Amino acid sequence: MTNTVRIIINDQTYDVPAGMNLVDAAKWYANDDIPVFCYHPKMEPVGMCRMCLVEMGTIEKDRATGQVVLDENGQSKVRWMPKLQTACTTTVSDGLVIRTQTQQVQDARQNVVEFLLTSHPLDCPICDKGGECPLQNLTMEHGPGVSRMAFSDKMRLDKHVPLGDLIFLDEERCIQCARCVRFQDEVVGDDVLAFHERGRSLQIITNSEPGFDTYFSGNTTDICPVGALTTADFRFGARPWELTEVPSICPHCPVGCNISLSTRLDRDFGGKTLIKRVMPRQNEQVNEIWICDKGRFGHHFSRSEDRLEDPLVRERSGRLFAKSWTDALAAAAEALKAAGSDVAAIAGSGMSNEDLWALRQLLAGLGSRRLGAWPPTHAGAEVVAQVGVGQGTNLGQLGRGDAVLVIASDLEEEAPIWRLRLKQAADRGAFLLVMNARPTRMDDFAAQTIHYETGEAVQALLALKDSDAWKQLAEAHNLVIVAGAEGLSLDGSRALAGAAANILLETEHVGKPNSGLLAVLPGANAMGLHYLGFTPAATLDIMQNPPKVLIVTQADLLLDDPTAAHWLAKVETIISLDLFASGLTQQLAAVALPIQSFAERDGSYVNGERRVQRFYTAQGPMGQALPAWQALSRLGEQLGQGTAKLSAAAVMVEIAQNVPAFAGVSFKELAKVERQYPDVGGKDLYYGGTAYRNRGGLGIQIPTAADQGQTVARFEAAADEPPKTRGKLVIVPSVRLYNRERTFRPSALVHARVPEAYAEINSADAKKLGIQDGDTVEIAIQNAPALRVRAHVNGGAPKGTVIVPRHLSDTAAPLAVTVGEVSKAEG
C-alpha cells in the first residue's frame, strides 16, 4: 500500500490507507465494530446519531523537532481530546489514537441507546425488522436494560404511513438517522424523501407525486436501522429467523444483480417452499449492495396463475390437452423427425446457459444451426465479446479523470443499477456524456448531453471527433461506452456498437479494467445467448425464411412482436417451452412443455459485463414443470441423441469443454467468494444493513478478445439507413422498467406504478394530426393489428418520431424501429 497512515486502536498499531473513514478502518483492519446508526459505508457521514463516540487523541510530537514525545514510561505521549468524538466523522490520520472499549465509551453508548429508546415503541414482537434489527442488537449489547422514561410520556405517532405504493413508514420506529433520505439524495439522485418539522417532531416525508417516486425505494428498507421502513411486499409476511436464504440472480435485466431469495415453507403455497422476499446480495463489482425495485418486487411471476403446469399437446380439434411428459415428448419428437433438418429455435434471454446448450445440442443433432436470440433488438453482444469492459471492471471505481458515454439507451429504464452506479461515477468526477435522440433521465446527471436526429446515433458518434467532448473521452484515464439500441435497426445497433468499439480501440481503452464497451442488451442472459451461438441475426432470418418446425423457448413472440402472427403463419409446427400458458402456447403451439423459472432450479446467466453467475434452487416446483435443459435433453434422448443429462452442473461441464468462452467455468468455481469491502451482512447489521453477504459466489468474468491480448480489428460502422418514411412517422419502440410483461405483471403491488399505454408525439406532428395531449390514438404499422394508446405531447419525442414504449398493454407494440401512421381514435 503506498499511502498509509499509522493509527492506534485500543493500544494496537495499524497501518491503514490515508483518507479512510475511521469506522471503516476500525472494522476492516482492527475487526473492531464501532456501533453506528446513521453512518453507512456507502454514504457521507453526518454525525447525527452519536452512537459512534470514542475516546480520541493524537500522538504528541515536539513542535520544534517533530519527534514523538515520550512519557515517563518511555511510551509515546497521547494528547487526548477533552470530549468523546464521533468516529464516523473522523478521517484517519497519522498518529490518531482511539479507545473504543473504555467505561466512558460504554457509558456514552448506553446513553445514546437510552435516548433512542425513550420514544421508541419497542414493538419488536410485531416488527418486521425484529430479528435482524440494528437497534434491537445494539440495545442488547449496549442498552441500559431498564427504561427510565415513563411509558405515558412516549410519543404516539402514525404507524402505517404509505410513502407510495411500495414502502410503509412507521413514524414511531424512525430514529431520524436520515439514511433513507441520504440514500435517495446521494446514491440515487432522486431526492424524493425529506425531513419535515424539527426536534422530536422531525419526521420522514415523501415530497414526490406519486409518493416515493424512484426505482430504488426498496434499498431504504435494507439500510433503515430500525423497522421504520418496510416493503408492502414483505411486511407482516414472516419473521426473519424463519427464512432460508438462497443465492440467486435477478432475471430481469442485463445488470445481473446478485440477490438472495428469502424462503420458507408456506401455507399459502401448499406447504411448499415460497419466496417471501428478494434481498440484495453483495457483489461489489456488479450491484454492490443495491437492487432496483423491479428486482425486489418482480418475483411473483414465478408463482403466477398463468404458469404452465402440464405438458400440452394440440389435438386435431385445435384444442390443447394435458399429457404426460412421455406423451408430449413423443409428440414433439415425431414432429421433429418429420421435419428433418428444417428446424430452427428461438430462445428468450431469460434462458440459462445450461438451457441454451441443451437446445443447441438438440438442434445440432437434427442437423440445424438456426439458433435465434430473442428479442432481436440489439446486435452488440458480438462486439462486447471483443472489446467489452475489461476483466475486473468495477463501475464503482470510475471517478475523476474517467469518462462514460451513454448512447441510444434510456438506462434508468433498461438497466437501473448501471444507471445508479454511473450516476455516482459522475458524482465522483467522471465525465458523463449522454447521447440520445430524446431526453432521458440520464441527462440529469450528465456533464454534457447531445440530442441527435432519430436513427442517427452512429453519425452522432462519428461526429464526436470534431466536438469539444472528444478530448474528455480520448484523454480519459478510463473510458466506458454504454451502447443501447433505441431508435436503431438491428444492423444499426451493430454499427453503433462497432463505432463505439472503434473509439475505444483508437483511444486505447480496451483490454483493461474499467474501460471498454457495455451493451444494453435485453434480458438477463443476452450475453449467454451470444456465447452459446444464438444470434438476433438468425432470428431475423427465421422470420424471413420460416422453418417447418420452430422451437420457441421462454419467449412470447406474440406479445413482443405485433407482426409475429403474420410471419409465424408460415411455420408448420411450433414447439413451445414456456413458463406461461397464455400467448404463444395457448394460441399457436402444437406441443407445449412447462419449464421452471429461475426460482425453482439451478443454473447460470452471463450478465452484460460478461460475468457468469450462478443461481440456486429456491422455490418449490410448479406443477410438472422441468428445467428447460432437462426437458430438451430428454427430448434429445427420444430422438436418439444419447442419454439425458442429470444435472445443470453436468451440463456446465460440457459447456466448459466445448465453448472456449466458458473454459475453466464450473459450478464450483462460480460459487467461490472472497471478503468484500465494505464488510456487510455480518452480525453487525447496523453497519451495512440487511443486504446479504455473498455466500453463493461472485461469478467469473469471461475475458474479451482484447483482454486476452488479441488484436482486434476495426469494426464496420456504416451509418444506419434511416427508415424511408414516405410521409409516415418513424415509430421508435422504447423500454419501460415497469410494464405488463408476463414476468412482471403478476407483481400486483407495482400495478399502480405501471404507466398506462402511451406514445410520445412531438407537438408539431400532433398539431398536424389534430392530436392533443391525453387523446387516445391508434398506431398502425404494416402486418400488425393497430395499437391503441394515450398520446403524450410534452416534449418527449423529436419531430417526425413517435416513441412507443413496449409492453404497456396486451396488444404488442412494435418490436423494432419502423414507420407507421398515427391517428386520433374515435371514442
Add this chain to the structure above:
Amino acid sequence: MTHILLRGRDIPDIWKYDVYVENGGYEAFKKALSLEPKAVIDEVKASNLRGRGGAGFPTGVKWGFIPQSEPVKYVAVNADESETGTFKDREILETNPHQLIEGALICAWAIQATAVYIYLRGEFWDVAHELDKRIEEARRAGFVGQNIQGTGWSCEVYTHLGAGAYICGEESALLNSLEGKLGQPRVRPPFPAQKGGGLYGEPTVVNNVETLANVPWIITNGAAEYKKIGTEQSAGTKIFCVSGHVAKPGNYELPMGVTLRELLYEHAGGVPGGKAMKAILPSGGSGPIIPATDAVLDTPLTYEDMSKIGSILGSASIIVMDETVDITWVAAKVTKFFKHESCGKCTPCREGTYWLDKVLDRIMAGQAQVSDIELIDNVAKNMQGVTLCALGDFAANPIIYTIKNFRDDFMQHVQKADIKPASKARQAAPAGD
C-alpha cells in the same frame, strides 16, 4: 461615554445615509480599500476584537483562516438574533444600519469576498425591508456592486430572511438555511472558513452583526485605540441587553470589564420595589444560571472573568430575576424553549429535550418525586458534550445549573406532592405543550 455601536443614541438620524456620511461614514471602508486586504486583517487581529455572537472567537484570526487561493469566498452576517433576552443586533440594524453594512464590506474586502449575505431572523422582515433600502443607498454611492471605488473588486450585498428557527443562528445551520436546505447544523470540520465548509462549499466568514459593526471604528481609529477600551483579553465595548426584574431594562453599550453590579444597579436601576436579586441568566437561556451573590455581582463582565465564576459572557443578554421567582419554573420554561428549538438532528438533544420537558411538566404539576430531580439532572448531564452542536449543551445548562444552584426551589415542588406510586403519578401528567 459616547457610543461606538449604538451611535443612534448620540446622533439621532444616523440611520440616514447622508447623516451617516456627514459623521465620517464609509471613510473607514475607503481607508480599508487603500490598504492591502492582509493589512486589514492584521489590524483587526491586533485590535483583539472577539466575536459578539456568543463564542467570543477572535475575529481577525477567523478572517485569516480564509484560503486566499480560492476564487469564490463569502461573508455571511449573522443577524438571526434569537437567543432569549438578546435585542442588541436589532438596535444596530434599526438605528445604525450603515455601520453594519460598512463593517461587512470591510470584512468582504479583507477576505476578497464576492458577496455578503445578511441572514436575518424571519421576524425581522420589516428590518430587512429597510436594510434593503440602505444597501441600495450604499450601492448608489458606489460602495456595493461592480468595481467598487475603482478598485476593480466587485461585491454584492444581499439580505435573506430565515423562517423562525433559533438553530439557524448557529453558523453552519445558518449556511444550510441560506442554501435553501433544512436548517440543521453541519458536521465540522470542514469549518465555514475552509473549502467545503462554507456557503455552497466556498470559504465563508460568519460574523455577528455587533462584531462587524465594531470594524469601521477599528479601521478609522486603529487597533491600538480600540484596545484601550475594555480589558486585555476583552477589548472594546459590548452591548449588554438587560431585561427582567430591573427598573430600566434595555441595551447598554459599555466598555468590557464593567461589573455586573455597576451594570445592573447603576445603569439598569436595580430591582424595582426594593426586592432582592435572586438569580442572573448572563447569556439568555443558554448559559449557566447563577445566584446573584456579592461575589457574582462584583465580577467584571469579560470573557475571562465570567468563565472564572462558572458561567459565560456569551451574547451578554442578561436576564435578572428577583426573589419572587421560582427557579424551577424558569428551568421548565427554558427547557420548553429548547425542546421547541432543537433541530432534531442528533439523538441526545432531540430526545433529551423532549424527555426533560415531560418530567419538568410533572414537577411543575406537583406530581413528581425526589428521584425525578436526580433523573433530569442525570439526563441533562448525559446530553452534555456529546451533541453535534452547542444547542445540546445550552439545553442541558439550565437544568444542571438550576439544580446545582437552586436545589431548594426544586425540593419545594416535589415535597408538596403526596408520594403516590410512580405509575399513577405519571398517568396524571399533563400532555405537554
